[in-house]
Amino acid sequence: MTTDSNPGLEDMYREVVMDHYRQPRGRTAIPSPDVTNVGFNPLCGDEIHIALKFTDGKVSAVQTSSHGCSISIASGSIMAEILKGKTREEAAKLIEAVRAVMRGEPGPAGVDMGDLEALRGVRKYPVRVKCALLPWMTLKDALEGGGEKPVTTEDEGPRGRLD
Amino acid sequence: MSFDTSAIRRDFPILARKIKGHRLVYLDNTATTQKPRAVIEAESRFYSTSNANVHRGIHTLAEEATAGYEEVREKTAKFVGAPDPRGIIFTRNATESINLVAQAWARHNLKPGDEILLTVMDHHSNLVPWQMVARETGAVLKHAGLTPEGLLDLADFRGKLGPRTKIAAFTHASNVLGTINPVAEMAAAARKTGTLVLVDGAQSAPHMAVNFPQIGADFFAFSAHKMLGPTGVGVLVGRPELLEKMEPFLGGGEMIREVRLESSTWNDLPWKFEAGTPNIAGVMAFGAALDYLSSLGMDAVRNHERELTAYALDKLESLGGVAVLGPRDPAKRGGVIAFNDASIHPHDLATVLDSDGVAIRAGHHCAQPLHRHLGLSASARASFYVYNDRDDVDALIAGLRHARSFFSIPSLSPRPGGRGEGEGGKGDS
Numbered sequence: 001m002t003t004d005s006n007p008g009l010e011d012m013y014r015e016v017v018m019d020h021y022r023q024p025r026g027r028t029a030i031p032s033p034d035v036t037n038v039g040f041n042p043l044c045g046d047e048i049h050i051a052l053k054f055t056d057g058k059v060s061a062v063q064t065s066s067h068g069c070s071i072s073i074a075s076g077s078i079m080a081e082i083l084k085g086k087t088r089e090e091a092a093k094l095i096e097a098v099r100a101v102m103r104g105e106p107g108p109a110g111v112d113m114g115d116l117e118a119l120r121g122v123r124k125y126p127v128r129v130k131c132a133l134l135p136w137m138t139l140k141d142a143l144e145g146g147g148e149k150p151v152t153t154e155d156e157g158p159r160g161r162l163d
Numbered sequence: 164m165s166f167d168t169s170a171i172r173r174d175f176p177i178l179a180r181k182i183k184g185h186r187l188v189y190l191d192n193t194a195t196t197q198k199p200r201a202v203i204e205a206e207s208r209f210y211s212t213s214n215a216n217v218h219r220g221i222h223t224l225a226e227e228a229t230a231g232y233e234e235v236r237e238k239t240a241k242f243v244g245a246p247d248p249r250g251i252i253f254t255r256n257a258t259e260s261i262n263l264v265a266q267a268w269a270r271h272n273l274k275p276g277d278e279i280l281l282t283v284m285d286h287h288s289n290l291v292p293w294q295m296v297a298r299e300t301g302a303v304l305k306h307a308g309l310t311p312e313g314l315l316d317l318a319d320f321r322g323k324l325g326p327r328t329k330i331a332a333f334t335h336a337s338n339v340l341g342t343i344n345p346v347a348e349m350a351a352a353a354r355k356t357g358t359l360v361l362v363d364g365a366q367s368a369p370h371m372a373v374n375f376p377q378i379g380a381d382f383f384a385f386s387a388h389k390m391l392g393p394t395g396v397g398v399l400v401g402r403p404e405l406l407e408k409m410e411p412f413l414g415g416g417e418m419i420r421e422v423r424l425e426s427s428t429w430n431d432l433p434w435k436f437e438a439g440t441p442n443i444a445g446v447m448a449f450g451a452a453l454d455y456l457s458s459l460g461m462d463a464v465r466n467h468e469r470e471l472t473a474y475a476l477d478k479l480e481s482l483g484g485v486a487v488l489g490p491r492d493p494a495k496r497g498g499v500i501a502f503n504d505a506s507i508h509p510h511d512l513a514t515v516l517d518s519d520g521v522a523i524r525a526g527h528h529c530a531q532p533l534h535r536h537l538g539l540s541a542s543a544r545a546s547f548y549v550y551n552d553r554d555d556v557d558a559l560i561a562g563l564r565h566a567r568s569f570f571s572i573p574s575l576s577p578r579p580g581g582r583g584e585g586e587g588g589k590g591d592s
Contacts, residue, residue, distance in 0.1 A: 008183070008518065009514070009515065009518045009569070012514070013569070018570075042531075043526060044508075044509070044510045044525065044526050044540070044541050045526070045527060045534070045539075045540025045541040046540070047540065067540065068508060068510075068540075069508035069509075069510040069511050070508060070511050070570070071510075071511075125514060128510070128514065131510065
């Protein structure tokens with residue numbers, strides 16, 4: 001590995017991220033979930049399905065199954081792990097925290113970011129921000145009731161597709 | 164070898180750039196090509212010495228600008244073997260050229276139930292304009308399929324041509340599969356059913372000798388920026404007798420002969436289709452690009468790319484674990500290689516390659532229906548041009564090896580509570 005000549009590469013592909021990519025959490029099917037949603041990133045064809053189960057107002061099980069690049073898979077895996085035991089309000093706060101990290105802004109106070117900290121390096125790769133946000137925007141839409149229209153991350157990060 | 168890539172490389176200032184500490188290896192030529200010094204200077208020279216609007220003034224600068232602009236039109240006609248420069252229309256890009264035909268011909272001539280024949284390998288720019296016109300006119304879209312090898316299914320194409328097929332529009336060379344279509348044969352088949360033919364030459368005109376009359380098409384569209392020229396200049400080649408009968412595309416100055424408050428009459432070809440002030444400096448620079456390509460010789464360009472493609476296909480094959488899209492035979496394809504690594508997503512590949520200075524494309528390359536047809540969501544794509552050589556292919560292969568070693572680094576140790584309920588294993592190979 002040529003760490004010296006590629007200062008940014010390990011910044012994005014941190015060990016924690018790679019671990020989540022290789023061993024994604026939350027892949028077990030949830031029987032009769034309370035919330036489900038599907039998100040797409042039309043730029044790269046990434047797709048994520050999420051399902052949540054709530055018990056006593058808190059997330060008791062999360063399933064994410066995604067088809068995509070390492071960043072979107074890792075982000076979905078981290079989400080599956082970190083959401084457990086959270087209330088809807090706490091989940092909404094986490095979503096805001098992730099978006100803030102991707103914009104390089106200070107997030108809401110008092111949020112334990114856990115493994116999400118590891119996604120910070122993605123910000124240096126603007127076109128990959130959408131990959132990291134896909135699971136979270138899909139979750140946001142699910143928690144807000146969802147809609148007929150599939151979620152996309154087209155409004156997040158820079159635009160533009162050539163040729 | 165007569166094709167001296169190292170001399171050619173010296174003509175392209177951008178190739179001296181370092182990307183993240185590495186030599187720039189530019190393999191995204193299907194998206195756009197780099198520009199030689201002659202092209203950059205032609206644009207600058209126009210603004211420095213002859214800038215004026217065309218077809219308007221009586222003064223010296225206006226005359227020079229008009230003469231220079233029209234000279235490039237003649238050069239363009241010669242480049243594609245078109246006998247009459249009146250059939251050369253400057254647009255903004257190949258996309259606009261296709262939209263011009265869709266709006267100025269198809270919208271006025273198609274009736275409900277008429278058919279438009281396209282192919283599943285077409286670029287969005289040769290799909291969407293026809294979808295728009297079909298919705299407006301009630302015409303029906305048909306699409307010819309592919310053979311398992313990734314060639315156009317000619318039998319399917321012929322089978323879908325019928326008396327109701329009013330226009331067939333198809334790519335000359337696929338921007339994903341690389342496939343070069345037998346456009347003359349396709350145009351001849353279309354002629355038998357009285358079907359007009361538009362050939363999307365965005366990926367052929369830059370890479371091989373093109374002869375418009377020999378193809379036998381009615382329209383041929385291409386873009387300057389994909390052939391060493393500037394962005395913002397496209398070409399529509401059309402048969403003048405057909406263009407004469409068409410309504411204008413855009414209205415405004417330049418395209419009119421006489422304007423009254425309520426109505427106007429149209430200018431002659433080709434100006435009828437060039438409303439408003441065109442990209443004059445860009446057209447001048449495009450002229451320099453055509454000169455550059457002509458001095459290399461388009462057959463030599465094609466041979467160079469075919470050899471490089473054959474070399475790259477061999478290298479990718481011996482690397483293993485790479486699925487190349489499109490035909491394996493370099494004689495049947497252009498210098499475009501879209502592929503998928505068995506274990507690494509195209510986006511991740513592109514990021515790692517970029518860290519090595521290698522620029523490739525990752526995504527659906529504006530051919531989403533084709534990817535869906537192939538059961539893929541994305542692919543990585545390397546594409547070659549006149550300044551690429553075997554060192555560039557070797558850099559691509561080295562980058563792929565780098566990506567593989569990068570993504571298979573074993574985690575140092577399992578983190579507590581980390582191993583989840585999942586099956587895992589993604590990217591482990």
